[in-house]
Amino acid sequence: MKKWVVTLTMAAGIVGLAGCGGQNSDTVAKTSAGNVTKDELYEAMKGKAGEQALQQLVFEKVLSKEYKVSDKEVDKKMDELKEQLGPQFEMALAQSGFKDEDDFRESLKVNLLQEKAAVKDVKVSEKEVKEYYDNKQKELEVRHILVEDEKTAKDVKAKLDQGGDFAALAKEHSVDTAANEQGGSLGTITIDTPQMDQTFIKEAFKLKKDQISNPVQTQFGWHIIQVTNIKEKPKKDVKPFDEVKDDYAHELKVAKLDPETMQEALTKELKKADIKVNDKDLKETFDAMLNDKQDQGDNKKEEEKK
Missing domain, CATH: 3.10.50.40 (Chitinase A; domain 3)
Structure with a gap:
């Protein structure tokens, strides 16, 4: 699939983790040996996919504030991926840890939001x-x-x-x-x-x-x-230039994106959002993204001095 397409790496279970909340002790499962509470499930899932899941949820909230992705846009991209991967599509999802298409759609939506943030500053000429x-x-x-x-x-x-x-x-x-x-x-x-x-x-x-x-x-x-x-x-299948030029301009902008540009755009939006993580085990989830390389170097020097 194309470079701008979301890579199939998000762990399965993100949606389930999001629903746990970790704020009460409601029973999730009962057994004769004892019950499993939402707090226990949250802690267990946090240890396995906590940072990844938190990133996914925060990315969507932050990016959705300024950019919009419709269900129709997600459907279109999903259809493109199915066409590209053919019979390998279901296998690709399974191998990447997605439990089903709905699970994958969540990551795909975030990727499209990130894409919109990144193409905002990309320029293409009419020529x-x-x-x-x-x-x-x-x-x-x-x-x-x-x-x-x-x-x-x-x-x-x-x-x-x-x-x-x-x-x-x-x-x-x-x-x-x-x-x-x-x-x-x-x-x-x-x-x-x-x-x-x-x-x-x-x-x-x-x-x-x-x-x-x-x-x-x-x-x-x-x-x-x-x-x-x-x-x-x-000629009967060719639409007039003025009718499609906006869509084609967007396609061209997307084609110019690379992973570094995508990451820079995301980092810019995250910095504006003033993220604070309260869970002590997940405190460092966004540190690598939010700290500039120069800042990280300065921090390392300070630690060495100590």
Whole structure:
């Protein structure tokens, strides 16, 4: 799934912990050996997922004060994730500790709130949006040769420039063995294909049909890319630019987000909220987020002096 999508790491049971409260001794379960109270359940769950659960609850309260996420927005993102993960969706939830979709929706909503806080200061030009709009109307059939270093990539590109056969060179040099079985083909991609490296997509959409790129570096290595076909959407399926430009501008802003930007936006909102944790066992839950690196360094020096 895309980088801005919430990572499936929140522990199961957060909703249950939120309902415990820890403020009274109401009986949760009765046994012949004695009863289990809400206080006991709270303490037990706090030890297992307390900090994570508290963060989740505080994030939602703080962010919801200024930003709004509708059920329709959560449903849309949920549908996108299901489409991306296909039959692996339920397994991904289970492996990440979510008991069901409703449990996951809570984390997804918080992630969307955080996203809205982060994109607030991201800028995109109308030219960027128009280029994105134009590219949204295309589907590219692409193939590539993936190698581990720039020198090999340049050597392969030189052979291609001299008339070398792309499929044969892919089979000889490319480390993408799955694609090599199809002559280096990656099939069809769009400007917003999930899980596709953004640098790769950006370079591919600069190419004309049959054009071969110069070596392109991504997180996976060095690519030589060729666009073998370009399909345009039927005009009847294309909405006018003015009708969709706001939505596309938001998509572009989201695409520019990285984990650091997301964290900075969240930290900014948390600092404004003046958080105070009363439970002594959870006192340090937000310390790492709220204390600047400089502050942490100064505190460490002071402790060393003592």
